[in-house]
Amino acid sequence: MPHSTPPENDVEVGESLPPQTAHAVSVSLPTWRANVGYEEGEEWVLSKMKTGYPRFFVHKIIQQLAADIAAKYGQKNEQAMLFPTPTTAGRCRDFILRTASELNSEQVRIVDLVPASEQERSAEFSVISPRVSAVLFPGTHFKVAKSFWQHSGDGVSSRRAEYCQSLFSKGLLVDSKETCTTPKMCKGPRRYRQKTSIDLTGSDTLPNGAENQDSAQFVEQRFGRNLDISQAKNAKLAIRRRIAGSLTANVGLIEALSLEKDAERTRDVPGFSEEDVYLYPCGMSAIFNGHRNMMSTKAPLKSIVYGFPYIDTLKIVEKFGPGAHFCGFGSQEELDDLEKRLEGGERFLALFTEFPGNPLLRSPDLERIRHLADKYDFYVVVDETIGNFINVNVLPYADAVVSSLTKVFSGDSNVMGGSLVLNPNSKNYNVLKRAWDEDYEDNHWAEDSIFLERNSRDFVSRIERTNANAEAICEVLRAHPRVKKVYYPKYSDTRPYYERCRNANGGYGGLLSATFYTKQDATDFFDNLDTVKGPSLGTNFTLSSPYVILAHYGELDWAASWGVEADLVRFSVGLEETSKLVGTFQRALNAITPS
Known part of the structure; x- marks a missing residue:
């Protein structure tokens, strides 16, 4: 019997995915039994969970800060849920x-x-606003x-909690009712102490020998990256320029901001520019706040959820508004029915x-929608997370386009x-722009923004590779006889609608x-x-679940x-060598x- 190749992704x-990553957004569930055990709440799985997908699993760093705050400010048997504002x-x-x-x-x-x-409050932390x-x-x-934490996506990030925990443990983060005007000698974690201009124009990486400098302005040095909080x-x-499509070059931050816009x-x-791009803590927060802001512009109306959606989109519309009209097949017949309802006088948000x-x-x-x-x-709100704007251009058909930057971006x-x-x-732009101007809070934590900018510099080439x-x-x-069906935009009966939005050099995405x-x-x-196996998608490594x-x-x-079989396996394809x-x-x- 031939010797089998030992697995590389065992x-x-x-364990976090990537392994030993403090702020990872996926977790290893390597077997079918482990996935069922997680859902069933079996101890052999839950006891080993170092982390989890952040909206479904409250990160242990956040759990610790919440417990400490509840212990200090709460009453017996109370718990705390943490938010940025x-x-x-x-x-x-x-x-x-x-x-x-x-x-x-x-x-x-x-x-x-x-x-x-x-x-x-006024000087030391003006940039990071802890x-x-x-x-x-x-x-x-x-x-x-x-x-609420799960559906809204508005909870604190693990990096914000990590930073605030370091202040809270030293008595430097207190109830706003307890604040004083007397400066303290100790100003928080040493690596954050140096005051710097937010508009620094120098290099955004440490020069050689920088370990001898005051390293306070550098908030992270993971993965060999030095991150300047300023x-x-x-x-x-x-x-925001990358999301707008005007910045696609894989260059450092300072050079990136000096480049001419990528017109292609x-x-x-x-009239579109980065001024119409808004950042949120996660993709679901963009959907939650988009729905909330749109409700503020009209009388209470149900919304339509068209096509089988990611779970929380439907929950948001159902729980945080008048309800949902669900068209779970995403079919032309459902659009026919919707049109009849509209002709009959029904109205939707x-x-x-x-x-x-x-x-x-x-x-x-x-186009019909x-x-x-x-x-x-x-x-019309279109979630382009799976397609992404390198492959498709859906904005002409939408009032708002949302995306999870956690994924392939x-x-x-x-x-x-x-x-x-x-x-x-x-035609709705002026109404919506006013709503966002009045309501929008930028709650994307500064450290997370720095990581996201670094990670996304090569997103164009990565998307092209995952497409292939x-x-x-x-x-x-x-080609395999035991595979019942493969779901992929290229081979879907809805491919003509995809092609209508596909960019000239766009592919069909990295998910199937x-x-x-x-x-x-x-x-x-x-x-x-x-492959590694766990929740999330769009990772640089192939991820299955x-x-x-x-x-x-x-x-x-x-x-x-709704045609979604329990035994479906989903693959988020990564950057590995194709033949391998x-x-x-x-x-x-x-x-x-064999059967």
């Missing part, structure tokens, strides 16, 4: 009180933690608070859709981010899914597939009723037990 259950915390508080009507306002309250002295707002509530209602504002500008990649909408959808990779008919929206006055699986783009050519690798994997899967004829086939294949088990375990029959990746998938297919 990562222990519960009083405003975001207030929305959580309102949600808890609305959902748990047995609680009163004294039982759910907010403590705003700020730097201890006025000098620190503060956190804690919602304190009875621990028995943790699930209610957690659902560059946070510039980093955010570069990110800028989104093809008259907005239509939310993904281009293409997750996990079935179907593409909506955006736009026509209906213009005729019957509802907004970052690639490194170590930072969260989201964006929302307004279409200046939309995904097509190669697609061909391997489609497959189903098998039996559960045993799916399990055999998955357990023998030598039994997606429906993870996302819809409590509603598998409901998902199946093809071999990895071929070996897993060969491991399927």
